[in-house]
Amino acid sequence: MxxxxxxxxxxxxxxxxxxxxxxxxxxxxxxxxxxxxxxxxxxxxxxxxxxxxxxxxxxxxxxxxxxxxxxxxxxxxxxxxxxxxxxxxxxxxxxLARFNSILDIDLANRLARVQPGVRNLAISQTVAQHGLYYAPDPSSQIACSIGGNVAENAGGVHCLKYGLTVHNIAALKIVCMDGELLNIGSHALDSAGYDLLALMTGSEGLLGVIVEVTVRLLPVPETAQVLLAAFDSVETAGHAVAEIISAGILPAGLEMMDSLAIRAAEDFVHAGYPDDAAAILLCELDGTRAEVEALISEVQELLTGMGARDVRLAQDDQERQKFWAGRKAAFPAVGRISPDYYCMDGTIPRRHLGKVLSTIRQWSSEYDLPVANVFHAGDGNLHPLILYDANKPGELERTEEFGGRILELCISVGGTITGEHGVGMEKINQMCVQFNEDELRQFHAIKKAFDPHGLLNPGKAIPTLARCAEFGRMHVHGGELPFPELERF
Amino acid sequence: MIQQDLTEPLRERIAGACADKTPVSIRGGNSKSFYGHPCEGESVDVSQHTGVLEYEPSELVIQARAGTALTDIEKLLDQHRQMLAFDPPHFSPKGTLGGAVATGLAGPGRPFTGSVRDSILGVGLINGRGEILNFGGQVMKNVAGYDVSRLMAGALGTLGLLTDVSLKVLPKPASVYTLQQLCSQQDAILRFSEWMAKPLPLSAACWFDDHLYLRLSGTETGIRQAQHQLGDKLLEQAPDWWTSIRDHRHDFFQRQSPLWRLSVPPATPPLAIHGEWLIDWAGGQRWLSSAESAETVRRITASVGGHATLFRNGDQTTDVFHPLPAPLFSLHRRLKQALDPKGILNPGRMYKGL
Missing domain, CATH: 3.30.43.10 (Uridine Diphospho-n-acetylenolpyruvylglucosamine Reductase, domain 2)
Structure with missing residues (x-):
């Protein structure tokens, strides 16, 4: 500073x-x-x-x-x-709120050139008349803007099949800290030089300010169908997910919710969820009619074979929307049953789901803080919601400590502290656990190539080495104590 | 498949080169050594650093050492009815995973199942200081830190020596059909654009010598339905068409004139550059065999928002890669400096001064 x-x-x-x-x-x-x-x-x-x-x-x-x-x-x-x-x-x-225009829609190349303040959903709504849409759909899509989506590499419920923001954009215009305007990427499928488009995506506003985004548009699938399966344990539901993927099926969406999340969502939007289930899976398949029809019956059989006690196919588009409404409203639904909640965003290799969830359950009783779990099961992105009351002295601090331990647990099983929400301010300490000193230094060197004085979004996303030393829980590499040259306090 | 971890000796080589400020030239299976400018420096061979570190078919993730042969990886995936989404070219059987990522080259499936970088989940690398660094991981979603992993795709080893790569893989489609019909270049480009906007199970689209070629992938019934939609003028074609295009074994690629790779917005109408054309990626990647000057090829390609690479048979004096605007090139140099401050990793392979 x-x-x-x-x-x-x-x-x-x-x-x-x-x-x-x-x-x-x-x-x-x-x-x-x-x-x-x-x-x-x-x-x-x-x-x-x-x-x-x-x-x-x-x-x-x-x-x-x-x-x-x-x-x-x-x-x-x-x-x-x-x-x-x-x-x-x-x-x-x-x-960037006033940059809210859609500048151009190139139907022949299926691209939309938009200003950063354009809302995510507005893009899909605008191109719907041409049978096209923009795939990434974070749950905040009615409000969040595309510039922020790029800065955070936003995901959504369809990432397993359609990817994250980084897979769905073609070009950016950015303003660098010295005021220079740069064109990154192109309207072709690649561009000359380094892949700066990938580097900019998810850089959390530390490398440049995005002033224009060109997104890729996809044809709306001919049909989409969703199955709702109820399970008596989250572990069994997890195994069922592995079975579906192993069978060579790539669902458009594959979401899991645990009992507390199911009950909260059901009370809130009456999605038709079985409120006595330990876990539910929502499995959406999309594609051509013939394809989806064949896959739906295959997945139905798989789910039943894996121990689902009830498998229901949404009978029409209205019921499909209802099944999804429960999942998409899970966060506000939990907000109704608790004064406050703290949303985590770790990602884990899916095979560790059982171990991670049982550890979270154990800590939940130790900290005396309930946890509702919402899980992008297809891609391993876990959103435990810790329920707390900020007005009770010490409860926020306990929640943050609990949350921090969950993130460190994600790292210990080979996962990451953030799948789609970004590090920001919130997870800056856990970055010291995920990355070692050399890796953090490398991040700072990259930052310096864009912003030599460190003026863009300082204090976020990438911790300073001093901060990590202060935090005290650092990446231990080869048994050596990291940051030996720094003072401890 | 041989498992051999050479991370430490490789790190020592790079650290030594950094201390002496002597450039190194990173090599895998030498299958793409023609690509880019020849670079000075002692050769560092990564091809013996081999082995699959982790493969979880039920999570669609594989992690392997950079020297692992692509053919070995593809064989293993095939046993589980899975595949590399980016359909990498095999210019010889020796191509390695590290080479595929460093060159960033993808096959005919690219517009449908993504590029090399789209498949990348994480990398281990040795930077120009001789430090072993890990970015990304083995999970689909990971936004912790800058995306250094995907930055490595296509960087031609100028930012780091890749030690291992984690990739998202895809299930193999149940059925694949290849179709062809008589069609002019102009009409093919129009049709590709029209078909790409529809929910069809396309997985490749190419044009050559007054014929268009399509690949359909998916369930048997889905493909039949699509075939019906596309019309009855399409005839069946042997599926090895695609490998001959991907691996440049087709006669088109055996010509002696300079071979250009033009990357343009896919719906761009035929370009007025004299030469022979082969159009892939549903219009997005255009191979041109032409004796026209680099200046002409690049001017016309840039005018439609594309870039041109002198892929093969070029003379030593012409830039292989499309020159960058000055402010962008200056950012490239600063980024190179950030990862390789002494400029020892494959200097000049991509651009002079990088």
Whole structure:
């Protein structure tokens, strides 16, 4: 932080910047709505909010911040769940909300060129008339914006078959910290040079500000059908998932919920879930009619053979939407039964599901905090929701400790601390467990290639070595104590 | 398949080269040594660093050492009715996993089942400082840290020596059919674009010598239904057509003129560059055998938003890869500096100064 500017002189900064008044928010009442993103446990009123309207304005804001050494955080719709858009007390919060136009739809190449503030779902809605859609569908898709999706490499319930954001975009325009505008990727299937499109995706606003995204569009499958299977244990449900994949079937969606999540969702949206089941699986198959028909009966047999006590096929599109509504409303449903909840995002190799869930159950009783589990079973992405009450003294701290242990458990079985929500502020300490000193240094060197003064979204995503030393629970490599040169406190 | 872990000796080689500031040229099975510029430096052979480290068919994930032969990996996957999604070319039977990732080359299935980098879940690598680093992992979804793994695809070993790679694999389709019909280049491109916008079980689409070729993959009934939709002018074709295109064994690739690989937005109409054309990737990848100047080929390709690679038979003076705009190239150099500060890893293989 020693490189950053004196923050007292906000008026001087604004005068030098020369942005129109309607693009600036500086009153406390205007700044407060920006104090947090979707992770409300962390909040900080920003020093200044800027709402540019043109790419040129973004370029001059970044260039000026670079010159003045003022840090900057970019923000889309603010739905992120890891505090990636948490503002700074001494920096600019750059909202991309006014970049909300769909610029061009190239039907022949199945591409849509959009501004970063365009909502995820709005893209699919706009191109639906042409029989096309944009595949990644994070559960916040009605509100989240595509720029944020790229910054976080957002996923959704269809990742196993259709991939993450990184697999579904073609090109980006980014503004670098020095104000330079760069074109990354292309409208062809690849481009010359390094794959910077992959590097930018999921970089959590630390490498550049995204000002335009070209997404790939896919034809809407001819049909989609969903099966709902009930199980008496989560382990059996897990085995059934392995069996489906081993049989060579690639479901469009494969989701699991445990009993607490099932009951919460059922009470909330009446999806028709069996509320006495220990686990349910939702298995969606899509493709041509002939194909789906054949696969549905194969999967039905597999599920029954693997011990599902009840397998139901959604009879029409309405029932299919209802089955999904329960899953998509799982988070708010849990929100109804608990004053607060803390959503985790670890990913594990699926074969360790039984071990991980039973350990979570054991810790849940030790910490006296209930856990509802929602699981993207196809790709191993686990969302344990820890139920707590922030008004009870010490409960948030206990929850955070419990959550941290779950993430470390994910790493210990060969998984990762975050599958799709990003590291942000929230999981920064666990990064010290997942990566060793050399790997973290490598991340910092890459950051420096884009942003030499460390002004873009400082303090997020990649921890400093000093922070890891302070955190104390670090990656132990070859039995050596990491960071031997740093003081411990 | 031989299991042999040479990570430590490889690390020592790179660390030594870093200390002496002497360049190294990384080699796998030498099947793609023609690709890119020849680079100076002592050869570091990764082809003996072999073996599958982990393979879980029920999780669609395989992890193997970089020197493992692609054929060995494909044989193992085939036993479980699975395959590499990016359909890598085999320019010789010796091609390695590391080479496939470093060159980033994919076969005819690319527009349908993804590129090399789309399959990557994680890598182990040795950077230019001689440090062993791991990024990504063996899970489908992983957003912790910058995506250094996928950055390695197509970087031609200039950012790190790959030690191991984890990939997402795909189930093999139950049935595969290859069809062909008489068609002009222009009409083929139009039809590809039209068909790609429909939910058809396409898995490859190519044009050559006034014929279009399609591959359909999926369930038997699904394919029959699609065949009906596509019309009755399509005739069956032997499936080895696709391997002859993928592995450049087809006569088209045996010509002596420079062979260009043009990557363009797939619906781009036929390009006015004199030469012979073979169109793959449903229009997105165009092979051109032509004596036209590099300047002409690149100018016309760039004008439609594409880039041109001088794939084979080029002279030593022409850039193999499409030149980058100055600010982008300068970012490439800073990134190279971040991973290989002494500039010892395959210097110049991709671009001069990288």
């Amino acid at each position: 020693d490189e950053t500017a004196d923050i007292a002189d906000r008026d001087g900064f604004l005068a030098g910047l020369g942005l129109p008044a309607h693009c600036i928010l500086s009153e406390d009442s205007e700044l407060r709505p920006y104090e947090c993103d979707g992770l409300s446990a962390y909040h900080q009123v920003p020093w200044l909010v800027l709402l540019p309207e043109t790419v040129q304005q973004v370029q001059s804001i970044l260039g000026y911040c670079h010159q003045q050494k003022v840090p900057l955080v970019a923000r889309g719709a603010g739905t992120g769940l890891s505090g990636g858009a948490l503002p700074l007390a001494n920096g600019v919060l750059l909202s």
